[in-house]
Amino acid sequence: MAKVSATSASALHCPLVTASGRSAPNRDDERPKKRSHYYHLAPRIVSKFSNWSSEAAAGEVVVWRERGAFAATSPAVEGASGEEIRTGERRRRGRRGATKRPQMDTARGVACLLVAVICLSCAAAASARSPAARMNRHLKRFNKPAVKSIEMRPNYHPEGLYDESKSNVASNSNEEKPKVQLWHQNGRCPKDTVPIRRTKKDDLLRASSMRRYGRKGHTTANPMSVNPTMLNEGGHQHAIAYVQGDKYYGAKATINVWEPKIEQPNEFSLSQLWILGGSFGEDLNSIEAGWQVSPDLYGDNNTRLFTYWTSDAYQATGCYNMLCSGFIQINSEIAMGASIFPTSSYSGSQYDISLLIWKDPKEGNWWMQFGKDYVLGYWPSFLFSYLADSASMIEWGGEVVNSQPDGVHTSTQMGSGHFPEEGFSKASYFKNIQVVDSTNNLKAPKGLGTFTEQSNCYDVQNGNNAEWGTYFYYGGPGRSSSCA
Template identity: 55%
Template sequence: MHTDRTTMSSSSPPPCSKSYQNLTIIFIFVVFSSFLSSCSSSSSSSTTTTPHFLSNSDIHHPQQNQTFLRPVDELQKLKRIRQYLKKINKPAVKAIQAISPDGDVIDCVPSHLQPAFDHPQLRGQKPLEPSERPKGHEYFGNATESIQLWAISGESCPEGSIPIRRTTEKDVLRASSWRRFGRKIRRMRHDTMSSDHEHAVAFVNGDQYYGAKASINVWTPQVTNEYEFSLSQVWIISGSFGNDLNTIEAGWQVSPELYGDNYPRFFTYWTTDAYQATGCYNLLCSGFVQTNNRISMGAAISPRSSYSSKQYDIGVMMWKDPKHGHWWLELGPGLLVGYWPSFLFTHLQSHASMVQFGGEIVNTGSSMGFHTSTQMGSGHFADEGFGKASYFRNLQVVDWDNNLIPLNNLHLLADHPNCYDIKAGKNDVWGNYFYYGGPGRNSKCP
């Protein structure tokens, strides 16, 4: 249309009769009317597209109507996102561009400037010294311990700084709601079938718990779409499964929405009100205080296990410091990552009432009457065993006297056993262990 109009205006009109001129005028009027109608339709349909920038002439169009309200709102949204990014991405003393396929940029941020210290009760403070580890703590590791992709190049952050995965505008725009970026969707109680969150977990309850430990097999499960995730983690839980639920969580997850890819990534989470308004993943809000300059929360894990081949796992331990009451996190062979200050919580200020180990996925197909093919663990059922099914091993809890002890009365729960299941055992090498997971959609899980 633009080309036709340019041609018409740049050429000299030929001699013509009055009737021909009238037809030309009518033709131009019809085409121009069609053009306006097309513009209006296009503007209307753009309300469902991704955000885009507009020039001032676009915003201050003479026809100020509802067609242009959404683009203005999108500009406001982008402005708020950039303010959030400025708050989260702290000034760095060094930036490390990962040479690995994950493409992460790791910022080395002075430890006293990390997001945790934006919290009113932490402002102006510095990270605490490491806590006393639980008694009986030993590392059940071997040569199969996984590390993080960004560190493979040998780069590291200087002493006095911590490595933080840089959050980008694209990261935030991928979220279903930018206000919920970095937060889990609230999950329902495990014994209901009304949630799209599905689990295969082992758990203990009925006592007072002050921590937990496990080695978690690392895989790369397939996730059907960006609004689903697959994770394997340890939960430290207190309170009911109502609005007062307190949890701290750590493990690995595949989350295309949060990270923009399908790599398994080390992560943490916390909430004090059942995932409603408090808490977040990793360091995406003020809360968790990181002390380690070698581990980046949210960074990709490497290497990963593969079917009928070599297996890799990560050790995770969380426990309550007897002296200050904070909840500390250790990864792998003695790497203290940091702590959750006790004042963040209500029930967890004293102790936990439940510990869970296992897998969780989101199934977005439930509302449409079918199950998606998002995998849990390795994507294979528990019966397939070592090298094929995913596992947790050396499960332990911490008692009131800061002792690591074996589990008693371990319970198993698979809320959709035809999609994902779980099977436990015990031996002298692995202690308490279990296999778990599954493929999601299959002939018995339609």
């Protein structure tokens, strides 16, 4: 089995999630905030009728004085050097001068304060509109997902009532378990926290739009399309197996892991399963999970574990991994968006990962499990309309973006980059594919179909045997002598 890693410790952070089901502030928030130097430029006068405290100063550094004294933070105000100015300490200048001079000083101070406030307001408004400020707001949103309450475990599992023993199933197995991640070499997330891949400025700068960062275009394959070529309007091509015509409550597959070559940075190649509800119009609901290579999203060509969801056909809702509110992670060992290693080699060692997604019949949430050990998290039922009930179609397979560089088909590979007929250790595969039925049990899919837009570029072939159950090989090289 392939393992999951992250490239470096700095690429991950560990937001706190309490066992009671409540989130807590990121530990970064507990560090003392450095006060802006603008606060030190603005004078503040505490009148003799006020009763200010340092907390009431809203972050400004106010030199505290006793009640009835002036205080300020800027030398621009007389008395800001620290001396207290009390009634009766000034030299008498006659009845008229004794009352006029303090009033004039106070007026000057108020005028200075108003000018400073106006200047700071203008500067703050300009700063808030700057590209850097917008980027920082996006970074804060990506790196501190808002979660108010969570479920800590599912109520049911497709193999029976869920209990704690499910998390220890593989402890008695001889199968290699994905325990070690590269980021573990520099430490682990503390108890009651989860690992989240940190979004950096470079990630946003690579994106064509900060608003669309972490989102797909309309990409789901519709095998029933009368005109399949229309599906490539967005530049996406598929080689999939699918079932439809029933109510489905989950799906499972073991997926062969490769590192396909990507021609253009704005292209990707992935292998995943889709849980679908609704039509293929604007109301499509989709839950997705698998592995992908996406230079535009991650900044490298590593094969990475990912999730995705949408409730409106990829228009305004949904995102990859934890880049928006949606998927809620509860596992502290496996990081979404982390690298999968090792990957398979042509005519060499083969590695795969097992994924299971199912609907909890009690709460209605859609849960995800990685391998036999790790229940990673869930998609709350309220995210969806059609999937709040059940799925109407399940798809397994590969997808690539074909941006048609120089007006020809891309050479971006799908799967291993080789056609299905080459078979084991050469072509990529899905094996032991299953669906979850209305009784919450796993079973082999009935009436499995296959679909691809251009079989001369990427193809799919299915089969069945005792060892692999229902399976299929898929993929291809993209541009070739037969695929222009």
